[in-house]
Amino acid sequence: MRTICSEDHRLHFPQAELHAGQFVTPFERPSRVEYILARLRERGLNDIAAPDPVAMAPIRALCRPDYLAFLEHAWDEWKRAGCAGEIIPASFPARRMNADRAPTNIDGKVGFYALAAETAITAGTWAAALSSAAVAQTAQRIVAGGARAAFALCRPPGHHATADMFGGYCFINNAALAAEAFRADGVARVAVLDIDFHHGNGTQDIFYRRGDVFFASIHGAPEHAFPYYLGYSDETGEGPGEGANLNLPLPPGAGYGPWAEALDAALARIRAFGAEALVVSLGVDAYKDDPISFFTLDSPDFLDAGRRIGRLGLPTLFCMEGGYAIEAIGVNAVNVLEGFLDA
Amino acid sequence: MRTICSEDHRLHFPQAELHAGQFVTPFERPSRVEYILARLRERGLNDIAAPDPVAMAPIRALCRPDYLAFLEHAWDEWKRAGCAGEIIPASFPARRMNADRAPTNIDGKVGFYALAAETAITAGTWAAALSSAAVAQTAQRIVAGGARAAFALCRPPGHHATADMFGGYCFINNAALAAEAFRADGVARVAVLDIDFHHGNGTQDIFYRRGDVFFASIHGAPEHAFPYYLGYSDETGEGPGEGANLNLPLPPGAGYGPWAEALDAALARIRAFGAEALVVSLGVDAYKDDPISFFTLDSPDFLDAGRRIGRLGLPTLFCMEGGYAIEAIGVNAVNVLEGFLDA
Ligand SMILES: [Zn+2]
Numbered sequence: 075m076r077t078i079c080s081e082d083h084r085l086h087f088p089q090a091e092l093h094a095g096q097f098v099t100p101f102e103r104p105s106r107v108e109y110i111l112a113r114l115r116e117r118g119l120n121d122i123a124a125p126d127p128v129a130m131a132p133i134r135a136l137c138r139p140d141y142l143a144f145l146e147h148a149w150d151e152w153k154r155a156g157c158a159g160e161i162i163p164a165s166f167p168a169r170r171m172n173a174d175r176a177p178t179n180i181d182g183k184v185g186f187y188a189l190a191a192e193t194a195i196t197a198g199t200w201a202a203a204l205s206s207a208a209v210a211q212t213a214q215r216i217v218a219g220g221a222r223a224a225f226a227l228c229r230p231p232g233h234h235a236t237a238d239m240f241g242g243y244c245f246i247n248n249a250a251l252a253a254e255a256f257r258a259d260g261v262a263r264v265a266v267l268d269i270d271f272h273h274g275n276g277t278q279d280i281f282y283r284r285g286d287v288f289f290a291s292i293h294g295a296p297e298h299a300f301p302y303y304l305g306y307s308d309e310t311g312e313g314p315g316e317g318a319n320l321n322l323p324l325p326p327g328a329g330y331g332p333w334a335e336a337l338d339a340a341l342a343r344i345r346a347f348g349a350e351a352l353v354v355s356l357g358v359d360a361y362k363d364d365p366i367s368f369f370t371l372d373s374p375d376f377l378d379a380g381r382r383i384g385r386l387g388l389p390t391l392f393c394m395e396g397g398y399a400i401e402a403i404g405v406n407a408v409n410v411l412e413g414f415l416d417a
Numbered sequence: 418m419r420t421i422c423s424e425d426h427r428l429h430f431p432q433a434e435l436h437a438g439q440f441v442t443p444f445e446r447p448s449r450v451e452y453i454l455a456r457l458r459e460r461g462l463n464d465i466a467a468p469d470p471v472a473m474a475p476i477r478a479l480c481r482p483d484y485l486a487f488l489e490h491a492w493d494e495w496k497r498a499g500c501a502g503e504i505i506p507a508s509f510p511a512r513r514m515n516a517d518r519a520p521t522n523i524d525g526k527v528g529f530y531a532l533a534a535e536t537a538i539t540a541g542t543w544a545a546a547l548s549s550a551a552v553a554q555t556a557q558r559i560v561a562g563g564a565r566a567a568f569a570l571c572r573p574p575g576h577h578a579t580a581d582m583f584g585g586y587c588f589i590n591n592a593a594l595a596a597e598a599f600r601a602d603g604v605a606r607v608a609v610l611d612i613d614f615h616h617g618n619g620t621q622d623i624f625y626r627r628g629d630v631f632f633a634s635i636h637g638a639p640e641h642a643f644p645y646y647l648g649y650s651d652e653t654g655e656g657p658g659e660g661a662n663l664n665l666p667l668p669p670g671a672g673y674g675p676w677a678e679a680l681d682a683a684l685a686r687i688r689a690f691g692a693e694a695l696v697v698s699l700g701v702d703a704y705k706d707d708p709i710s711f712f713t714l715d716s717p718d719f720l721d722a723g724r725r726i727g728r729l730g731l732p733t734l735f736c737m738e739g740g741y742a743i744e745a746i747g748v749n750a751v752n753v754l755e756g757f758l759d760a
């Protein structure tokens with residue numbers, strides 16, 4: 075399985091993440107990629123390549139133009155406004171406020187396009203986000219070209235990003251971009267399986283009214299886990315998308331037993347949907363030692379999960395998402411890939 | 418004019434305000450009250466008293482019960498969850514997310530009940546917010562009892578707080594509480610005039626569908642100024658409240674000329690509405706040297722503004738709101754009161 079990875083992910087490394095009322099070094103940091111690359115090499119998965127140049131047209135089709143303009147120019151506007159720190163939202167269109175009119179002021183704009191405040195934008199964020207999208211695009215083409223699978227080692231991740239909001243460490247939704255690329259390639263029915271600990275609210279939001287892309291997510295129940303305000307099991311899609319959204323929230327402390335049951339339920343629904351290509355939002359923060367999550371999967375469980383996904387027999391693109399137990403992230407992520415190859 | 422002030426405002430003094438991507442000492446700080454008290458004494462306005470005990474029933478009638486329970490218990494829950502810092506929201510129900518289901522997790526709850534992230538909750542915030550409400554209640558009773566006016570030296574301020582959200586340094590909407598008290602006392606028509614630099618989004622939200630309480634606000638245009646997502650001139654009220662909401666946004670750099678015109682327009686509408694009592698949300702951050710605002714009023718302008726308000730001839734309760742040019746806050750706030758008394 076070929077891995078696509080860009081050095082440019084390093085351009086995004088905020089000094090600060092707002093966490094529990096303090097600034098901490100971001101859990102989502104460049105060394106995550108290093109651990110995954112090291113483990114790939116350790117396991118002989120040495121086919122690692124840089125991405126092709128980013129294709130902007132599909133990104134423009136996925137995201138709102140004003141949001142992309144914001145992402146591209148936010149840093150300059152922030153600095154021009156004399157703001158000393160990195161870009162962190164402090165205001166947002168709360169309940170019964172106006173979410174249709176973007177402010178002119180950069181502080182107001184930041185909040186308008188944010189879904190959370192833990193994720194800072196830095197000078198290099200836009201370039202890094204584009205490189206991550208390019209990684210997903212390049213890896214998708216490998217699968218579209220006939221490979222059984224490819225691994226998009228995306229960073230920053232993407233599954234929390236909507237067409238018009240950043241947050242949860244995400245800026246552009248790489249998995250959604252890849253799913254749309256399969257559709258554009260003529261694949262009639264695509265599934266996105268999100269096994270990251272956190273609900274893939276961005277991917278759900280993007281495809282919620284779509285009947286051609288099935289979305290399934292196994293995640294910490296929203297009453298207890300970020301992103302908190304989406305991911306309930308009664309969110310099943312709308313309009314033409316009714317029935318094409320499957321949320322499988324699990325309670326604090328859930329181990330591999332219920333997790334694997336949820337995975338099997340998701341895989342059965344993907345099969346029943348008739349998906350012809352699969353995008354896996356591959357987060358490994360379901361791991362027992364993850365510092366910001368509450369499932370209790372162990373490393374061998376990821377191998378088993380990979381096997382189950384592999385048995386679907388679909389052309390599969392793995393898109394890296396979360397995972398913050400950094401020393402274990404390589405083993406856990408590569409275990410999913412090895413399980414898949416072993417299926 | 419009697420001033421009501423509680424020492425308990427000091428119980429709320431967060432270490433940190435999230436501002437321009439960094440933590441700074443909050444602009445809204447206890448010394449603001451000291452400067453106002455000193456100026457009152459300097460000008461011979463020595464009738465300063467402590468509030469009566471807080472009356473909870475009117476607060477429970479104004480705010481959502483789950484919001485009050487959150488405010489009361491947030492600090493304990495936050496500390497029990499092991500959070501190191503003060504309470505600062507990092508997630509929030511963004512666009513197309515679920516704003517009807519409050520999470521169980523305290524981090525998710527904080528974001529659910531927040532409208533901005535600059536305002537930290539500390540161990541003493543609940544007690545301070547109640548003391549501020551008590552100040553407004555006590556001062557309102559003085560006016561209801563026949564006094565021409567009274568000054569509620571509220572801190573924390575209130576006009577950004579809705580029935581279910583805190584933010585913008587506000588927790589309980591003191592001005593709205595006072596307006597409701599006038600109504601409960603049998604005053605048929607009450608007006609709230611908000612001259613704080615920032616739009617009184619909380620007060621607007623509370624009375625938006627009410628025909629018995631007129632709300633007028635002169636403020637920095639929302640495209641350019643916090644709270645950004647409310648305060649446009651086309652927000653005129655809904656249902657029975659249609660026509661009873663008047664927003665007068667002004668652009669960056671606006672001086673006393675256009676400001677006084679807006680004030681006269683607001684006063685004319687309040688007169689036409691037939692208000693029998695007036696609550697003034699008295700912020701003085703329209704001042705030229707205010708560090709987080711962009712109007713250019715000078716200190717004598719506040720004297721003139723007070724005179725114009727006084728000429729309405731209504732029983733008037735002044736509720737202290739913002740003002741962050743701290744050395745000037747005493748002169749500016751007391752100028753409004755002296756202008757009023759001089760009218
Ligand atoms: Zn995650």
Ligand SMILES: [Zn+2]
Nearest residue numbers: 613614615739
């Ligand atoms: Zn203000």
